[in-house]
Amino acid sequence: MKAGIVVFPGINRERDMAIALAQAAGSAPRMIWHRETDLEGLDLVVIPGGFSYGDYLRCGAMAARSPVMDAIRAHAARGGAVLGVCNGFQILIEAGLLPGALLRNASLRFLSCDCWLRVERTDTIFTDHWQRGAVFRSPMAHGDGNYFADDPTLDRLEGEGLVAFRYVTEQGEATTTACRNGSVRNIAGILSPNRRVLGLMPHPEDLVDPLMGGTDGQPLFHGLAAALAA
Amino acid sequence: MKAVVSVTLKPGVLDPQGKAIAQALHNLGFSSVTDVRVGKRITVQTTETDPAAAHAQAEEMARKLLANTVIESFQVEIVP
Numbered sequence: 557m558k559a560g561i562v563v564f565p566g567i568n569r570e571r572d573m574a575i576a577l578a579q580a581a582g583s584a585p586r587m588i589w590h591r592e593t594d595l596e597g598l599d600l601v602v603i604p605g606g607f608s609y610g611d612y613l614r615c616g617a618m619a620a621r622s623p624v625m626d627a628i629r630a631h632a633a634r635g636g637a638v639l640g641v642c643n644g645f646q647i648l649i650e651a652g653l654l655p656g657a658l659l660r661n662a663s664l665r666f667l668s669c670d671c672w673l674r675v676e677r678t679d680t681i682f683t684d685h686w687q688r689g690a691v692f693r694s695p696m697a698h699g700d701g702n703y704f705a706d707d708p709t710l711d712r713l714e715g716e717g718l719v720a721f722r723y724v725t726e727q728g729e730a731t732t733t734a735c736r737n738g739s740v741r742n743i744a745g746i747l748s749p750n751r752r753v754l755g756l757m758p759h760p761e762d763l764v765d766p767l768m769g770g771t772d773g774q775p776l777f778h779g780l781a782a783a784l785a786a
Numbered sequence: 787m788k789a790v791v792s793v794t795l796k797p798g799v800l801d802p803q804g805k806a807i808a809q810a811l812h813n814l815g816f817s818s819v820t821d822v823r824v825g826k827r828i829t830v831q832t833t834e835t836d837p838a839a840a841h842a843q844a845e846e847m848a849r850k851l852l853a854n855t856v857i858e859s860f861q862v863e864i865v866p
Contacts, residue, residue, distance in 0.1 A: 613851070613852070614854055617851065621850075655856075656856065657856045659799070659800065659857065660802055660803065662802050663802070664806055702800075704799065704800070704856075704857060705856070706856075738800070738802075
């Protein structure tokens with residue numbers, strides 16, 4: 557798997573992402589500066605977390621209009637795999653690659669804590685190393701992760717099975733209290749219609765080594781490495 | 787010419803900041819307050835001299851960048 561990580565000014569989780577990708581793929585990902593426009597030869601483009609452009613205007617709004625985004629749109633249109641985590645999810649939404657919006661957390665507080673996620677479908681390149689309905693732990697750290705979309709969009713996402721992960725209790729129940737940022741229908745991550753673009757708020761890349769406190773996030777990266785192996 | 791773009795959350799979109807401010811206003815004794823919504827006001831200075839053209843440009847700017855029309859609506863006002 558040839559992976560690249562896009563770096564915008566203000567992004568700060570690219571090294572964590574590189575560790576997770578290198579561990580799964582066996583080779584270091586390419587770092588892509590936001591002014592670059594050549595993504596030739598990449599199987600997977602990852603937009604990591606952070607605070608691109610200081611979250612000016614709206615989280616992800618500036619990054620979504622930067623030169624590399626047209627190349628990422630073209631990569632996605634070719635059926636290329638794209639993963640956006642945290643600010644990367646916000647950027648994918650602002651760029652129109654995924655629907656909806658991410659609002660300020662309902663509590664108005666920045667949330668830095670662990671959450672539990674339930675895998676909603678396993679026939680995707682991102683999730684096929686989990687069992688259907690599997691529940692795993694993931695760190696999260698964001699101020700604007702409150703997923704919102706209008707009802708027709710939500711019904712389409714649900715109808716087409718494009719919700720990848722939901723916030724749940726450790727036992728796997730999608731309760732209101734398990735969804736600390738207030739996301740509608742407990743949505744933590746969504747897929748594009750061709751299921752090759754995934755955006756999610758939590759950080760599975762930060763739980764891929766016993767030294768990090770667990771390996772719950774590993775299936776995402778091992779699944780990608782297996783699916784996108786040359 | 788100056789364009790003033792007001793960006794506000796659409797009705798029905800939860801505004802937790804507005805809710806917190808409404809609560810604080812109640813705490814200050816403004817008991818008549820029933821709702822608060824928070825928005826942004828963006829002023830754009832342009833070299834455009836035709837008000838209609840400036841208005842059309844500002845609307846395009848709002849659609850493309852200044853507002854996220856999934857959750858926000860906007861209003862443009864041209865000031866000489």
